[in-house]
């Protein structure tokens with residue numbers, strides 16, 4: 260009974276996908292871990308014989324989570340089609356397919372229904388996008404939203420094990436400048452418009468997930484010396500004037516949100532790390548403008564939890 264699931268990529272996100280499949284008791288008949296090279300690896304405290312990620316490895320797989328490297332040479336671009344042709348539904352954590360009009364980009368608390376329109380491939384959003392849309396969705400539903408300005412304070416585990424080593428061991432070459440006791444306003448490459456790829460992901464993905472193609476989104480993405488947990492300062496122009504109580508109530512009752520009520524009860528990455536929810540605090544409202552602080556574990560709701568929730572939507576599992 261259950262599903263044959265493959266996790267492609269034995270990095271930090273792959274580790275958390277295994278952890279979330281176990282923690283949420285996803286119905287598993289078989290769990291395979293695949294990577295570029297065969298080896299033994301421990302994921303979420305569990306020993307795995309990691310197989311080679313090659314077409315035949317997807318025979319019999321019902322759901323394949325891709326959490327490996329992105330880009331033309333990455334596993335998702337190279338193997339998602341093979342997995343789908345062998346009957347798997349692919350849930351890709353990477354950015355390769357997110358903006359493809361044929362590929363649903365899904366955050367279950369926001370647009371769960373989009374998952375069923377898949378053609379074999381569903382994309383998980385960028386971590387900094389996911390936590391933001393979880394908090395924007397209740398405001399859009401209640402008041403309408405017209406403009407978003409966000410600054411992010413992103414943990415180094417968003418860059419994988421290399422990012423953690425850059426922070427903890429001073430590993431060079433991961434970031435353009437030392438990350439220790441520093442702040443680096445550059446995540447990804449800079450486009451012709453001056454936005455980094457991280458900022459562009461937030462701008463474009465937010466519009467697609469929320470179904471608001473004309474939504475104005477302005478983003479500045481910054482890397483800070485925190486291990487895990489992305490923080491964001493969000494400014495949003497609502498469709499109408501609102502009171503603080505109305506905005507707080509909309510956020511407090513939103514799925515996936517844990518609200519920290521008082522001004523001096525603010526959430527931080529250290530507390531959020533390890534928790535699959537998105538934490539909101541420091542809410543301020545002035546006319547039709549709401550501002551707030553939100554924090555979430557970039558490896559959980561920002562990646563693994565959201566991906567497993569998409570799989571739960573597909574198989575009709577309610578946790």
Ligand code: 2RA
Pocket residue numbers: 385386387413414416417418446457557
């Ligand atoms: C980062 N959002 O934090 C990107 C990819 N996880 O580096």
